[in-house]
Amino acid sequence: MVRSVICETYLEEYLKSLSKKQGTSVGLLIGQPSNHGKDHIIYLNKIKEDDGPDQENKGLLDIENQHVSQHALVETRILPGGFYVMGIFVIYPKSVFEDSDLLRKVKTMLVDIRHTFDSNVLIQGNCDELDGGEKLVFYYSSSSNIFGCKSIALKSDNLSVKPCDWKFQDRATSWHVMSTYFETDEVFVLKKKTEDQYDTEANLTNCVENVRQQLEKSVVFFDGGPIEGTQSLEHVIKAKKNDQFLVHVYSPSHSQQDISTRKIVNFAGTMQFEGVVSSKVFVHPKNTIAEVERFVKVDILRSLMSRVQIHCDSLVLAEDPVQDTIMLNELPRRIYFPIRPKSNPILFSEYLFREESKETAIPHIRETLDLSVTLKELNATVETVPEIKEEEQHDAKECETGGARKGAERPNVIVLGTLSAIVVLIVAIIAFYVTK
Incomplete structure (x- = not known):
C-alpha cells in the first residue's frame, strides 16, 4: 500500500515563494503520521544557516547535516504532542530522486535527524509506532514547480526508497x-x-x-x-x-x-x-x-x-x-x-x-x-x-x-x-x- 500524505494547500504558496527567491532550500515537514489512512502535513519551514544568511548561496551537498538535525531538535521542542518532524523538503533545480549523490545526501540528513532524536529520547522526536521508522523526502523544483515525494525506510540496511502519494488539499481535516x-x-x-x-x-x-x-x-x-x-x-x-x-x-x-522492597x-x-x-x-x-x-x-x-x-x-x-x-x-x-x-x-x-x-x-x-x-x-x-x-x-x-x-x-x-x-x-x- 502506497503511503498517502495530505498537505495544507496554503503551504504550496510558501514553497513557490521560496523557489522564486532562491535556487536551494532545505526545510522540515511538520505533521501527524498515521499507521492507518493518511498522514497530515500541517506546517513546513526552511532552515537558515548558522551565520544568518539563507541557503541560496550553497549547493545541496554543501549543507551541514548536523545543522539540519540540530534545527529539527530545537523545532520539536515547539511542537505539541502528536506532531513530529516527518521528514525534509528540498527545493532544488535538479530532482533529488534522479541524482544518486543528491539522494545519498538527503538520506544522510534523515539518518542524522533520527540519531539526534535517539540521543534525546525524552523529547519524543521519533514515532516508529505510527510511521514505521520511515521519513519523507519532498522535492520541489525551483525551475518548473514540479514536485514529488518518497519515503525513506531508515530501519532498512540500504535505506530503501518507497513511493508516496502527496496531495495538496484545502482544509484536509478538522482538528x-x-x-x-x-x-x-x-x-x-x-x-x-x-x-x-x-x-x-x-x-x-x-x-x-x-x-x-x-x-x-x-x-x-x-x-x-x-x-x-x-x-x-x-x-x-x-x-x-x-x-x-x-x-x-x-x-x-x-x-x-510495596514498602518491603525499599532500601x-x-x-x-x-x-x-x-x-x-x-x-x-x-x-x-x-x-x-x-x-x-x-x-x-x-x-x-x-x-x-x-x-x-x-x-x-x-x-x-x-x-x-x-x-x-x-x-x-x-x-x-x-x-x-x-x-x-x-x-x-x-x-x-x-x-x-x-x-x-x-x-x-x-x-x-x-x-x-x-x-x-x-x-x-x-x-x-x-x-x-x-x-x-x-x-x-x-x-x-x-x-x-x-x-x-x-x-x-x-x-x-x-x-x-x-x-x-x-x-x-x-x-x-x-x-x-x-x-x-
Missing part, C-alpha cells in the same frame, strides 16, 4: 483540541557528576525520566471516565453534545507500592521537582482514543524535557561550585501561538523565563519556524510564574548568573544558603494554573 494540566511533586536523590560537583542537567533529566515512567502507568480519562482505546475520536464525538473534552491524567499512588541508602542531597504543566494536543476525527492518550502523554513529557534543555543551555556554571547550598532552578513557563490564526486552531509553544516578556519569543519563533507572529497572538496566561519563598530569595543577588539561547537572553536564578552537609535543588516549573 480538535484536548487540554489538560499535569501536576508533579516528587523528591529525588541528587547524583554527583564528580566528587565535588553535581550535574544539574543529569539530575533534571532523571526527574523527567521518572515522569515518563509514571505516565506509562497512568490512565487518561475523557469527560470523567475511561474510553475504549480502539474507538475512533469520530465515533466518540458523535455521541457527545459538544466538542469540549475534559481530560484528566491519573498516575499511580505511591501508597500502593535505605545514604545520599548527600535531595531534589524537589514540583509544578503544574499545561498541555494542549490537537487531533483529527480518524485518531483512535489510544492515539489521543499517547499524544497527551508525549506532550507532557516533551514539554518538560524541552524546559530542562532550554534551562540547561542557559546555565553558566561556576568554576568553584559551592557545596552547602540551596539551588533554585526555575524552568521556563509555556506560552502558545497559532501557526495560522484565521483558519487553523493548531497552536505551537514557546518558553519564557520569569524576567522575559512576550517580545522575547518573537525573534526565536521567526528564526526557528520562519513565521511572523504578533504580540496579540501570543498567549502567555496559561501558565503563571511560580512564587519563590522569601528564604529562597535571600541570597539571590549574591550570585551572578546568565546565559543565552540563540535569539533570546535566558537568565538563570540561583539562590544560595547554608545547610548542614546537604544540597537541595528545588525545581519550580509553575506553581499555579488558571482554572476554567
Whole structure:
C-alpha cells in the first residue's frame, strides 16, 4: 500500500515563494503520521544557516547535516504532542530522486535527524509506532514547480526508497483540541557528576525520566471516565453534545507500592521537582482514543524535557561550585501561538523565563519556524510564574548568573544558603494554573 500524505494547500504558496527567491532550500515537514489512512502535513519551514544568511548561496551537498538535525531538535521542542518532524523538503533545480549523490545526501540528513532524536529520547522526536521508522523526502523544483515525494525506510540496511502519494488539499481535516494540566511533586536523590560537583542537567533529566515512567502507568480519562482505546475520536464525538473534552491524567499512588522492597541508602542531597504543566494536543476525527492518550502523554513529557534543555543551555556554571547550598532552578513557563490564526486552531509553544516578556519569543519563533507572529497572538496566561519563598530569595543577588539561547537572553536564578552537609535543588516549573 502506497503511503498517502495530505498537505495544507496554503503551504504550496510558501514553497513557490521560496523557489522564486532562491535556487536551494532545505526545510522540515511538520505533521501527524498515521499507521492507518493518511498522514497530515500541517506546517513546513526552511532552515537558515548558522551565520544568518539563507541557503541560496550553497549547493545541496554543501549543507551541514548536523545543522539540519540540530534545527529539527530545537523545532520539536515547539511542537505539541502528536506532531513530529516527518521528514525534509528540498527545493532544488535538479530532482533529488534522479541524482544518486543528491539522494545519498538527503538520506544522510534523515539518518542524522533520527540519531539526534535517539540521543534525546525524552523529547519524543521519533514515532516508529505510527510511521514505521520511515521519513519523507519532498522535492520541489525551483525551475518548473514540479514536485514529488518518497519515503525513506531508515530501519532498512540500504535505506530503501518507497513511493508516496502527496496531495495538496484545502482544509484536509478538522482538528480538535484536548487540554489538560499535569501536576508533579516528587523528591529525588541528587547524583554527583564528580566528587565535588553535581550535574544539574543529569539530575533534571532523571526527574523527567521518572515522569515518563509514571505516565506509562497512568490512565487518561475523557469527560470523567475511561474510553475504549480502539474507538475512533469520530465515533466518540458523535455521541457527545459538544466538542469540549475534559481530560484528566491519573498516575499511580505511591501508597500502593510495596514498602518491603525499599532500601535505605545514604545520599548527600535531595531534589524537589514540583509544578503544574499545561498541555494542549490537537487531533483529527480518524485518531483512535489510544492515539489521543499517547499524544497527551508525549506532550507532557516533551514539554518538560524541552524546559530542562532550554534551562540547561542557559546555565553558566561556576568554576568553584559551592557545596552547602540551596539551588533554585526555575524552568521556563509555556506560552502558545497559532501557526495560522484565521483558519487553523493548531497552536505551537514557546518558553519564557520569569524576567522575559512576550517580545522575547518573537525573534526565536521567526528564526526557528520562519513565521511572523504578533504580540496579540501570543498567549502567555496559561501558565503563571511560580512564587519563590522569601528564604529562597535571600541570597539571590549574591550570585551572578546568565546565559543565552540563540535569539533570546535566558537568565538563570540561583539562590544560595547554608545547610548542614546537604544540597537541595528545588525545581519550580509553575506553581499555579488558571482554572476554567
